[in-house]
Amino acid sequence: MNAVYIEITNVCNLNCSFCPCGKDSSENSQGKRDFMSSELFERCIAESATIAENVYFHVLGEPTLHPGFGHFLKKLETTPLKLNLTTNGTTIARTGKLILASPTVRQVNFSTHAYAELTPEIASRHLQDVLDFCKLANAERPDLYINLRLWNVGDDASDTWNRIMISKVNEAFGNASSGAEPRQQISLEHFCSRHKSFPVVGRIYLHQDSRFEWPELDERRAKSTAGSCRALDTHIAILHDGRVVACCLDHSGQITLGHIADQSLAEILESPAAKSLREGFEKHELRHPLCQSCTFCKRFGK
Numbered sequence: 166m167n168a169v170y171i172e173i174t175n176v177c178n179l180n181c182s183f184c185p186c187g188k189d190s191s192e193n194s195q196g197k198r199d200f201m202s203s204e205l206f207e208r209c210i211a212e213s214a215t216i217a218e219n220v221y222f223h224v225l226g227e228p229t230l231h232p233g234f235g236h237f238l239k240k241l242e243t244t245p246l247k248l249n250l251t252t253n254g255t256t257i258a259r260t261g262k263l264i265l266a267s268p269t270v271r272q273v274n275f276s277t278h279a280y281a282e283l284t285p286e287i288a289s290r291h292l293q294d295v296l297d298f299c300k301l302a303n304a305e306r307p308d309l310y311i312n313l314r315l316w317n318v319g320d321d322a323s324d325t326w327n328r329i330m331i332s333k334v335n336e337a338f339g340n341a342s343s344g345a346e347p348r349q350q351i352s353l354e355h356f357c358s359r360h361k362s363f364p365v366v367g368r369i370y371l372h373q374d375s376r377f378e379w380p381e382l383d384e385r386r387a388k389s390t391a392g393s394c395r396a397l398d399t400h401i402a403i404l405h406d407g408r409v410v411a412c413c414l415d416h417s418g419q420i421t422l423g424h425i426a427d428q429s430l431a432e433i434l435e436s437p438a439a440k441s442l443r444e445g446f447e448k449h450e451l452r453h454p455l456c457q458s459c460t461f462c463k464r465f466g467k
Contacts, residue, residue, distance in 0.1 A: 170402035172224035247271035281326035380459035
């Protein structure tokens with residue numbers, strides 16, 4: 166298994182339309198917004214180190230909002246685990262030095278598509294903080310991978326922000342180069358289904374992907390029993406309250422397989438429910454109702 170998603174909080178400071186965090190709590194089943202305790206986090210990383218090489222600090226939520234974020238980085242440094250951090254970047258002016266100083270951080274993914282729903286002034290300020298961090302990282306942590314994420318390149322509704330974003334990146338890095346040749350200016354037209362990622366400088370990349378819908382148990386949604394998924398193969402997830410779920414998109418715990426405080430991850434992965442799901446994916450069968458309503462499964466062929 167490659168990674169364990171540890172949702173250290175489901176609290177977020179943005180209300181993006183594409184994310185369950187942006188919905189009123191009465192409209193979803195995620196319940197109370199909260200922060201993972203230090204004791205539960207230590208249990209999570211101890212268990213994660215037995216089955217995986219990497220961790221993520223999210224399912225939902227903005228991980229850098231956790232009051233113990235710096236403490237958690239230090240705890241993670243005592244394990245062989247590497248962190249792939251996904252953040253909206255709104256706190257990077259405050260947390261950037263902590264991130265760069267931590268050798269456990271392998272990759273930072275900035276969800277810059279979230280800025281499309283902010284006012285131009287606020288979006289510009291957050292983006293500038295992110296680009297300032299990228300410049301500092303390129304100088305101080307050339308080993309650090311950074312992805313500046315865009316959504317729906319080629320879609321008219323998204324391309325206004327995407328063009329602004331790409332223009333700002335080109336402006337910020339000018340002719341900076343990772344090798345002998347000067348850096349080529351990136352344009353929106355460079356992206357396509359076969360080329361979703363382009364280097365900016367060093368290990369900094371502009372990356373685009375298509376928007377997806379979070380799966381929900383909703384009778385109005387179309388369902389399919391045929392399909393596969395990489396859940397329980399490449400990853401598993403732990404919600405902020407300790408529930409272990411099969412998938413990094415199961416933010417409300419619809420496929421709860423156990424609780425990290427009560428069982429080891431190895432035991433949970435060998436539970437009858439986990440085995441049945443995994444066997445179904447291998448046979449191209451979606452056995453749980455949540456999986457049957459998930460459009461992300463369509464990305465995986467037979």
